Amino acid sequence: MSRITVWKIFFAAFIAFLMVASAIPFYEMRHFRVPVVAGPGVTKVIKLSHFLPNLQGTAADTDVFYLEGQEPGGKVLVMADTHSNEPEGLLAALIMIENAVVEKGTLIVIPVFNHSGSIDTKPGDGYMLYYNIPTPWGPKKFRYGNRDASPLDVWPDPDVYIHYPDRQLLSYIDIRNTNRTWPGRPNGPLMERVTYAAMELMRREKVDIAIDLHGAETMFPVTNCIVAPQKSSRLATRASIYVKAREGFDNHVETSPVGFRGLSHREIGDYSDTLPFLLEAPIPFLDQPTGPKTEKLLLDGKDPFLLSLSKKKKLFVPYDESGWPMDKRVGQHSSVMLEIIFQYSKKSPQRAILIQNVPRYAELVKNGTGYYLHDPAKADKSRLHRI
Amino acid sequence: MILAQNLVMIAYYVVSAYLTAVLIRNFVQEKKSLDEAVLILIVLIPLVLRLLRIK
Numbered sequence: 001m002s003r004i005t006v007w008k009i010f011f012a013a014f015i016a017f018l019m020v021a022s023a024i025p026f027y028e029m030r031h032f033r034v035p036v037v038a039g040p041g042v043t044k045v046i047k048l049s050h051f052l053p054n055l056q057g058t059a060a061d062t063d064v065f066y067l068e069g070q071e072p073g074g075k076v077l078v079m080a081d082t083h084s085n086e087p088e089g090l091l092a093a094l095i096m097i098e099n100a101v102v103e104k105g106t107l108i109v110i111p112v113f114n115h116s117g118s119i120d121t122k123p124g125d126g127y128m129l130y131y132n133i134p135t136p137w138g139p140k141k142f143r144y145g146n147r148d149a150s151p152l153d154v155w156p157d158p159d160v161y162i163h164y165p166d167r168q169l170l171s172y173i174d175i176r177n178t179n180r181t182w183p184g185r186p187n188g189p190l191m192e193r194v195t196y197a198a199m200e201l202m203r204r205e206k207v208d209i210a211i212d213l214h215g216a217e218t219m220f221p222v223t224n225c226i227v228a229p230q231k232s233s234r235l236a237t238r239a240s241i242y243v244k245a246r247e248g249f250d251n252h253v254e255t256s257p258v259g260f261r262g263l264s265h266r267e268i269g270d271y272s273d274t275l276p277f278l279l280e281a282p283i284p285f286l287d288q289p290t291g292p293k294t295e296k297l298l299l300d301g302k303d304p305f306l307l308s309l310s311k312k313k314k315l316f317v318p319y320d321e322s323g324w325p326m327d328k329r330v331g332q333h334s335s336v337m338l339e340i341i342f343q344y345s346k347k348s349p350q351r352a353i354l355i356q357n358v359p360r361y362a363e364l365v366k367n368g369t370g371y372y373l374h375d376p377a378k379a380d381k382s383r384l385h386r387i
Numbered sequence: 388m389i390l391a392q393n394l395v396m397i398a399y400y401v402v403s404a405y406l407t408a409v410l411i412r413n414f415v416q417e418k419k420s421l422d423e424a425v426l427i428l429i430v431l432i433p434l435v436l437r438l439l440r441i442k
Contacts, residue, residue, distance in 0.1 A: 008414070008424050015428040023441045030441075054389065152440050156399050187389050 033386035035376035073105025074351030084145025089213025105353030120150035135370030148176035182267035331364030
């Protein structure tokens with residue numbers, strides 16, 4: 001055997017080892033499922049493919065939790081993990097699923113709206129694959145997903161994504177972004193089918209309010225806010241004022257731009273009778289000029305570089321040594337959602353939605369998010385779901 | 388639309404498989420330059436991970 005052949009065998013074995021070592025964590029993350037304990041209010045769990053059968057069997061199909069009250073009333077849809085690297089929405093949605101009791105009307109929750117994105121990670125940014133939320137029974141492990149669907153499920157990307165039906169030219173990657181593919185179509189690319197299925201859900205169920213939970217960089221102007229089109233702006237403004245007055249945190253209102261297509265806060269309102277709202281919480285982890293992208297930064301939101309930028313007035317939110325912790329972000333989402341639902345119920349009593357047992361901002365900041373998540377090991381197996 | 392998209396996706400997998408086969412053949416046939424052989428192995432990584440639907 002020649003010398004070069006020996007070296008070739010050595011390097012082939014070394015590269016094979018590297019490939020296997022790097023592939024195992026990605027493979028495990030793609031197949032890891034988060035246990036969710038359906039709380040006392042959950043009356044049924046179905047798949048999104050119920051509203052569009054061609055989603056069945058794809059990585060984009062996802063669980064839809066129904067919490068139906070004894071009394072008829074209005075309906076609210078909560079969507080989280082539209083962007084799976086913005087986890088405060090998922091946590092706020094899980095707190096609802098595991099705790100909420102609906103007395104009147106129906107609460108529908110899709111905790112992982114872009115399921116394909118949630119089983120992928122963002123290349124190049126050094127994201128960790130998982131994060132843990134401390135709970136009284138130990139840390140609860142979650143996947144830290146990506147903003148866009150996995151290329152394993154939607155590939156290849158086009159040069160330019162042409163939005164349907166407006167034909168607006170969007171970035172190539174937006175074909176995998178479930179907040180650019182609204183209102184979708186039944187035979188379109190995978191993410192258009194996801195949004196179309198959600199539109200079908202809203203149309204068939206006659207959903208009154210749709211809330212899409214997000215997070216955004218502190219250096220991005222549309223952060224710490226409620227984004228609403230004109231038809232929802234009155235309710236959004238009332239919710240914003242009331243959370244400020246009663247709970248002491250800012251959450252201003254941003255108007256949904258008419259000329260920017262594909263976003264939930266634009267298309268849901270234009271293509272259905274539902275009133276859309278998109279909530280943005282500030283996530284320091286997503287800002288570019290931070291230190292290492294660690295689990296700690298994700299959870300406590302403390303970063304010295306952002307602090308320095310804050311002193312130079314470069315951020316769009318107040319920022320000090322206390323950072324912007326996860327519990328505060330989850331608490332804001334929870335309170336703003338409850339306030340929008342309350343304000344809508346006040347305005348339309350015949351379509352009221354009464355939800356009990358969901359913690360608000362002050363309780364979440366005091367007790368922590370994990371306090372409201374239940375131990376799957378102690379749960380009745382029939383109430384256990386994996387998302 | 389779904390059919391067209393799936394056909395394009397299948398075509399990309401076929402292209403990836405073809406490139407993988409060509410690269411493996413080149414690696415086996417490379418007799419002179421160790422640098423070339425290592426380079427081929429590195430280029431192979433994303434193609435193999437995609438074909439195995441891992442990343």
